[in-house]
Amino acid sequence: MSIEVRNIHKHFGKFHALQDVNLHVQTGELVALLGPSGSGKTTLLRIIAGLEVADSGTVLFHGEDATDRHVRERQVGFVFQHYALFRHMTVFENVAFGLRVRKGKAKPLEGYIRARVSELLDLVQLGWLADRYPSQLSGGQRQRVALARALAVEPRVLLLDEPFGALDAKVRKELRRWLRRLQDDLRITSVFVTHDQEEALEVADRVVVMNEGKIEQVGAPDDVYDRPASRFVYNFLGDVNLFHGRVHQGQAQLGGLEVEVPEHNGTLDTAAVAFVRPHDVDVARYRSGGPTIEATVRHVKALGPRVRLYLERTEEGAEIEAELSRERFEELALAEGEKVYVSLRKLRVFVEDSLSAA
């Protein structure tokens, strides 16, 4: 089932939490709402679920207006940030709850409930914990029980609020892959909220980047990472180096470095900022043909297979971060204090007006 959100506004007191938000989630898609805290991503998720009411705007499920439909009738599965498992019920009863509360004709037989719950617990690989209480489970297990419980009501939409936020790094990675596989099997339209860009890029079909109550960019993970639409998105998705300078008729002047920027051919002498990812920074011992910046190696930090260099520009003292593969680093055999020449493989220039917009 598709989800559509149109012109949603939401205030909390004077705080404008969502400002004219529009979003379309296709049937069977897994979408990540990504943003810093306070960006409105959880509020948007709760409005889709019906746990929060928008000041104005509409929510459509499968093209039908669901704005005034009560949360009970929306048939959504919701996984809460802290899982919200019923602490006085066993894992089995937690998962069965959604089936047991059905009334009248919709009320399933006990046999069906047993079969369905076992099936779901097997799906999340927790069949052996059916008789335990939530307090006896680890964080990752609770998370999977919460997911099984949300799926028990055969939701048309699955909504997850920071599903991995409270788990440690390793469990988080495992569960992330597991969720992706589950989504590939079940194909339920799903939306999840996260502040972790790595998580969003790895799991989601599409990423919605949010900031200060607005959507900054919507796109496939590659898309938002490689072609950020705004300065904010560039900054938020991964580490970045900043170069201040000016752009004039397709030429960017970035403190000694001159770069062609054909996309700004019409721009006349305007202040601009260039963004470069650390892994798009190349370091050499000798000056090569292209434009280079002179710098000194200040720190070297090895992070597993990658090596991070903290460089200081000779001219103005600004810091540049470069990330090299271990092979490349060993080939260069650099030590702290040595002089290097930096070239930029790929950079993105935002001129003044788009700066203020971001």
Added chain:
Amino acid sequence: MHSGKSLASSTASNDPRRAVISEPPLVRYALLAVALGFLGLFLVMPLAAVFTEALSKGFRAYFGAMAHVDALAAIRLTLMTAAIAVPLNLVFGIAAAWAIAKFEFRGKDLLVTLIDVPFSVSPVISGLIFVLLFGLQGWLGPWLDDHDIRIIFAVPGIVLATIFITFPFVARELIPLMQAQGTEEEEAAVVMGASFWRTLWNVTLPNAKWGLVYGLILCNARAMGEFGAVSVVSGHVRGLTNTMPLHVEILYNEYDFVGAFAIASLLALLALVTLAAKSFVEWRARAAIREAIAMAEAEGGVA
């Protein structure tokens, strides 16, 4: 790090240097003696006095005093008052705690403050309020008199005063517990299609049950033991508007010590049972709160 931790814990158990963090034996025993002395003087001795005095003329006189018509009437009235006040308190307590812990609304702080009024007002004043409202010279007195409804110096007045005195008990126990537990579980239930009553019955109340029982025990003890407010509105009509505490006073003033202490011993027994029940429930409730906090902490890392 792991091996260091286990090393530390294995040495801690039989470490002679533990005395460093403790006080000298003399100080410890002196403190213990003072505490026990106080307990004996102010708690054990009066309790013993109550039972000795009640039994001073033998079991026959003791049970005879309790079986007296007026005594039985006082016991009946006390039980009835508690039977009305406690359930009403339960309903009010759940409603108030639910509203305060699970919803945001204007005037919430005011409601919390108002719930505490009976705790901060002298019981005599509480009784007088009802006399001012329903007494013959009171606001509603003439109207009530015209319709032949008696509240003051009658059973309804006693019940009203008792409800007023006891209404904070359940709410005060439930509010902090429910606040610690938050609203996510209720939201989860509603998302899965549970109705309001279903959510209250299957999610909210089971989570709060120990706080609830604790509040009820305290409420019941107070409802049965209340003297001041009830004394003002009762009128002390023997066999009609005398509760157990009032009856004790009357008998005592008439120098019927066996009678007075026999009833008093019943109230004392009630207090002892309440204490035992209270410590049991307290222990369970604390475990529930600890669990709630531990769960919140284990999962809470990111806001």
